[in-house]
Amino acid sequence: MRTDQPNKTYALKYNRKLREKKLLEDFLTKIRGIGQQKRKIIYRNFETLYDLLNARDEELRKLGISPSLKQEVRKYLE
Numbered sequence: 001m002r003t004d005q006p007n008k009t010y011a012l013k014y015n016r017k018l019r020e021k022k023l024l025e026d027f028l029t030k031i032r033g034i035g036q037q038k039r040k041i042i043y044r045n046f047e048t049l050y051d052l053l054n055a056r057d058e059e060l061r062k063l064g065i066s067p068s069l070k071q072e073v074r075k076y077l078e
Contacts, residue, residue: 020048031076033069041065049073 027049028039041063046052053074057067 017047024049024052031069031073033072038065038069 021043024046025039025043028034028042034042042052042065045063046055053070055070057070060067060070
C-alpha cells in the first residue's frame with residue numbers, strides 16, 4: 001500500500017461531506033417557508049438532507065422548526 005493512500009481516502013471523504021452540505025444548503029434555498037435563519041439552524045444541526053428528513057418531530061421543535069416545514073420539504077421532493 002502506498003503511503004499517500006490514507007490521505008487520499010481522507011480527502012475523498014472530506015470532499016464528499018462538503019458536497020453533501022452544499023447540496024443541502026442549495027436545496028433549502030428553494031423551499032418556501034425556509035428563510036435565512038431557519039436555513040442556518042438546519043445547516044448547523046443536520047449534515048445531510050437525509051438527516052433532516054429522518055429527524056424526530058420533537059428534535060425539530062427544539063430547534064424551532066415545525067413538523068409542517070418537514071412536510072413541505074418532503075412535498076418538494078415528490
